[in-house]
Amino acid sequence: MAEPDFDALTQAARQAMAAAYAPYSGYPVGAAALTDGGRVITGCNVENASYGVGLCAECALVGQLQLTGGGRIVAFACVNGAGETIMPCGRCRQLLHEFAAPGFRILTPLGVRDWEQVLPQAFGPADLEAPQ
Numbered sequence: 001m002a003e004p005d006f007d008a009l010t011q012a013a014r015q016a017m018a019a020a021y022a023p024y025s026g027y028p029v030g031a032a033a034l035t036d037g038g039r040v041i042t043g044c045n046v047e048n049a050s051y052g053v054g055l056c057a058e059c060a061l062v063g064q065l066q067l068t069g070g071g072r073i074v075a076f077a078c079v080n081g082a083g084e085t086i087m088p089c090g091r092c093r094q095l096l097h098e099f100a101a102p103g104f105r106i107l108t109p110l111g112v113r114d115w116e117q118v119l120p121q122a123f124g125p126a127d128l129e130a131p132q
């Protein structure tokens, strides 16, 4: 299978980063994902005066995914305020995992990786189907 266009995804993530609301950390983040339906969806972080309730860029992204037709994520990239590739935080890896397509690839600061390499042995929907 052809590698997703990570340059285009990075550009989309940078554009989303420009819309971030990060007055408290001063650390804007933009995220972009390609869906199995061919859509590119994005998100930015949205902080709050009650610091702990701030939303990561990936939270906005999964909301956009659902709002714009759903589907599964086949490729993902996120950037900081300098436009550099960063890793999604642990909680956001779990958020993304819920919508991971088979063969999901992620751009990391060390290059493109398989999703399983950045969230090994993930807990996911299938676990809830197992006998209790």
Ligand code: THU
Pocket: 022, 025, 027, 028, 029, 044, 045, 046, 047, 054, 055, 056, 057, 058, 087, 088, 089, 092
């Ligand atoms: N942040 C994200 O938006 N996504 C991540 O995966 C890492 C962290 C945001 C949260 C907070 O607004 C800022 O970066 C600094 O932690």
